[in-house]
Amino acid sequence: MTISHPTTETVPAPSGTPAGSLSAFDHVGRGDDAPHWVHDGICLAWGLPLAATRVTLIAVSENVTFKVSVNEDPSLVVRLGRPGYAVSVEHVRSELLWVEALQRDAGVPTPSPRHGADGDFVQFLTDDGGASWTAVGFDFVTGTILEDQTDFADHFVEIGRLTAQLHGHSRGWARPTGFQRFDWTVDDMTGGLARWGDWRNAPLTTGDRAVLERAETTARATLSGIPRTPQHWGLIHSDLRPSNVMTHEGAMTIIDFDDCGYGYFLYDFGSALTFYEHRPSALEMGARWLDGYRQVATLSRDDLELAGALSLMRRLTMLGWATTHRADALPADLWDENKPGTVEVAARYNADPLWLVGA
Structure with a gap:
């Protein structure tokens, strides 16, 4: 075992060096x-x-x-x-x-x-x-991951507030020279170029696949007209879900920025509900997140439509994610519920694209 400091600024190993896995x-x-x-x-x-x-x-x-x-x-x-x-x-x-x-x-x-x-x-x-x-x-940091707790919907007011605070910083922060992070476009979420894998690689029935395809088409159409301006687009956490929030004696800590990048700000709404959108508690979690966000920033009806579309895209992203990750990356119940839950969420989105945002 050795520690090496490459002379170049590229992460991949030099030619001929075995690729880590x-x-x-x-x-x-x-x-x-x-x-x-x-x-x-x-x-x-x-x-x-x-x-x-x-x-x-x-x-x-x-x-x-x-x-x-x-x-x-x-x-x-x-x-x-x-x-x-x-x-x-x-x-x-x-x-x-x-x-x-x-x-x-x-x-x-x-x-x-x-x-x-x-x-x-x-x-x-x-x-x-x-x-x-x-x-x-x-x-x-001492604390308990939110995902390991029960009845954690109350915490989503604070998560929403902190997310709006984070977005405000993102809009005004002068990036250091050489600052570099990847983008979270819709093509990075789903499709053949999806960063974490395409949901179409999951084992699905023909009927379930049709439900997901229809939902994705609707969400992509909504997002296609949104410009990448500072109002909508900037540096985001992109994975601020219950597994990346810790609490201890009433204090909250946000962790794990390794997926941060440039994306739609309200993708962080979809990320917050990751793997829980199909559960009854999701409506309360979403409402509380939006309440907390509004303590810092305003949200229009158009913003809520955007949040609903990005939440759907996030859910599809994470079904793709499951095709390239090991099962113990999630609690067993969330892993088992991921595929049927995604179909349920897509069906609800098809019936009402605003169902999760209360508009």
């Missing part, structure tokens, strides 16, 4: 110890004592996240980026620059990025096959 963690479950190259690499990158440090898996999704404890005291969360997912090293570094700015300028509660021993945000770990993985660290 999330399959390297197929036999590592939540709470299990990390492979030795991850443990040793993290210790070297952040200057931690090898013998006193334990690194355990939190989750495998787009990237791989670990809890790092020193002398049994959790102190750091490290995220490994799979080779090829990020466009460049600047792409990874830019995420952390925005997180810092959100803390400093807007008071958005999110864990502080942790510089490595060499002073840089972005570190590099080399796996047993020779592939280079980016690694970034954040201060460990």
Whole structure:
């Protein structure tokens, strides 16, 4: 195991170097110890004592996240980026620059990025096959993931308020030179170029497929007339769902900005309800999110129509996501409900595109 700092600014390994794969963690479950190259690499990158440090898996999704404890005291969360997912090293570094700015300028509660021993945000770990993985660290935050709680709809007022606060910062923030994040266009959500996989690859009946196709066509038509102006489009979290919100003693923390990018602001409404849109609680969650958002910013009826369309597109995005991810990336009940729930949500959207936004 070695740590390497490439001389170029591209993330993918050099020609001839084996490409890393999330399959390297197929036999590592939540709470299990990390492979030795991850443990040793993290210790070297952040200057931690090898013998006193334990690194355990939190989750495998787009990237791989670990809890790092020193002398049994959790102190750091490290995220490994799979080779090829990020466009460049600047792409990874830019995420952390925005997180810092959100803390400093807007008071958005999110864990502080942790510089490595060499002073840089972005570190590099080399796996047993020779592939280079980016690694970034954040201060460990005590709390419980919202997804692991019950009856959490009340929290959506605060989530909506913080999201509007985040959007306000996005509109006014002068990006540092070299700032780079990807886009979340409709073609990045669904279709052959979908970033996380196309929902059409899911096993569906002919009837269910027709329901989804009709819903997508309607949503795309709604979005086709929306310009990419600062009113509608900018830097967004894009994955601010219950699994990326923590609470502790009444305080809320937003985590996991690794999918942040340029998109429609109200895509964050759809993201907030991810995997829950089909459940009875979704109407209350959505209404409370909108109430919280309105504490900071106004929303027109046209905005609500946009939010409804983006919520539908998000649900289809996540059905595609499930075709390229392992089942333990979600609680078992949400995984099992994802496909039938998506069909149900699409059918409701076909009957009334505003059903989820109360307009």
